[in-house]
Amino acid sequence: MVARGDLDLAFDDARATIHQDFAMTESTIVVHGTVLSGHTHRVENFLAILGLPYRLEPAPMDVRQSPEFRALNPLGQIPVLQDGDLVLADSCAILVYLAKRYAPGSPWLPEEPVAAAHVQRWLAIAAGELKYGPAAARVITVWKSPGDLAAAHAVAARLLRFMEGHLSQTAFLAADHPTIADIACYSYIAHAPEGRISLAEYEHVRAWLSRVEAIPGFKPMPRSAIPE
Numbered sequence: 001m002v003a004r005g006d007l008d009l010a011f012d013d014a015r016a017t018i019h020q021d022f023a024m025t026e027s028t029i030v031v032h033g034t035v036l037s038g039h040t041h042r043v044e045n046f047l048a049i050l051g052l053p054y055r056l057e058p059a060p061m062d063v064r065q066s067p068e069f070r071a072l073n074p075l076g077q078i079p080v081l082q083d084g085d086l087v088l089a090d091s092c093a094i095l096v097y098l099a100k101r102y103a104p105g106s107p108w109l110p111e112e113p114v115a116a117a118h119v120q121r122w123l124a125i126a127a128g129e130l131k132y133g134p135a136a137a138r139v140i141t142v143w144k145s146p147g148d149l150a151a152a153h154a155v156a157a158r159l160l161r162f163m164e165g166h167l168s169q170t171a172f173l174a175a176d177h178p179t180i181a182d183i184a185c186y187s188y189i190a191h192a193p194e195g196r197i198s199l200a201e202y203e204h205v206r207a208w209l210s211r212v213e214a215i216p217g218f219k220p221m222p223r224s225a226i227p228e
């Protein structure tokens with residue numbers, strides 16, 4: 001672990017800058033999404049951690065199919081962020097935008113090339129193994145979406161084994177402090193049991209979840225009931 005004192009100051013500086021910066025804008029940040037979407041939760045959680053006010057505009061499936069929503073994101077996916085004139089889709093792209101726009105130079109998204117690459121690696125995993133493993137298993141289980149549950153469980157098992165080994169060596173995914181990589185990966189790992197994926201054997205992953213939950217401003221995502 002690094003000295004938390006310096007890091008705390010760096011995170012505090014970021015929050016202070018955000019408040020000065022945001023107070024000078026007229027804009028209201030709007031997030032189009034749903035409270036049970038892990039992709040939306042990544043964005044809501046980071047906004048809450050940064051202390052940025054925003055409004056959640058509910059975008060369930062019927063809304064996502066509307067021409068108005070397709071004008072925001074032709075892929076029909078949530079989340080979509082609106083910040084002034086900016087319309088931005090994709091949860092990881094939004095995390096990058098928020099870090100660079102409201103917390104520039106902060107530890108959330110390091111500038112140093114290797115550190116930045118470590119963050120990007122986990123953002124790619126968030127859009128890959130995490131989506132096709134734990135997130136897919138949850139959608140198939142909770143919402144009875146079509147899909148191959150066994151295949152999703154296999155992807156999840158490989159990912160969790162990798163994360164368990166990795167997190168036995170480091171406190172957070174991409175550094176020894178939290179970055180947007182942790183925000184991107186938290187939601188669907190924390191809610192993996194809703195896809196019938198037990199975290200019982202992954203003690204380092206569970207300890208990491210607790211560390212993310214201890215970040216000031218952390219916003220939980222509501223649990224979904226697992227059908228019988």
Ligand SMILES: N[C@@H](CCC(=O)N[C@@H](CS)C(=O)NCC(=O)O)C(=O)O
Nearest residue numbers: 037038039076077078079090091092
């Ligand atoms: N790469 C996108 C994926 C987002 C995504 O898959 N969102 C889901 C809800 S959690 C969705 O809108 N699915 C509807 C669809 O794909 O048609 C992101 O990270 O934002």
